[in-house]
Amino acid sequence: MNANFIKERKKALEKQKRSLEEQLSSFARKSKSLNGGWEALYPDFKGGCIEEEADEVEEYDKRVSLEKMMAEELDKVNLALKKIKEARYGICEKCGKLISKERLIVYPQARYCKECNK
Ligand SMILES: [Zn+2]
Numbered sequence: 233m234n235a236n237f238i239k240e241r242k243k244a245l246e247k248q249k250r251s252l253e254e255q256l257s258s259f260a261r262k263s264k265s266l267n268g269g270w271e272a273l274y275p276d277f278k279g280g281c282i283e284e285e286a287d288e289v290e291e292y293d294k295r296v297s298l299e300k301m302m303a304e305e306l307d308k309v310n311l312a313l314k315k316i317k318e319a320r321y322g323i324c325e326k327c328g329k330l331i332s333k334e335r336l337i338v339y340p341q342a343r344y345c346k347e348c349n350k
Pocket residue numbers: 324325326327328329344345346347348349
């Protein structure tokens with residue numbers, strides 16, 4: 233894999249990392265207890281009636297699942313950046329073969345090749 237290609241992937245990954253962190257920090261905060269994890273903030277709609285409380289719970293549930301999804305993606309992005317640093321980027325974690333360029337272009341944080349991801 234050529235250096236320029238990896239440089240481009242690195243740029244894409246860093247952009248994604250920034251955007252994920254930005255989105256996460258709008259409704260979650262970095263958790264002190266979980267190692268490097270995030271936790272969704274409980275929304276406070278400032279009304280206090282039962283209906284609003286129900287909305288808060290619903291919104292919180294949404295935030296929790298969104299937070300989980302985005303934090304997982306962020307982990308993958310960080311892992312890919314780490315791999316670039318260690319010069320083992322683009323190698324399938326399961327079979328050790330190279331992940332195709334096409335796949336890395338659409339999904340730079342891919343951990344597995346197409347075959348192993350099935
Ligand atoms: Zn594989």
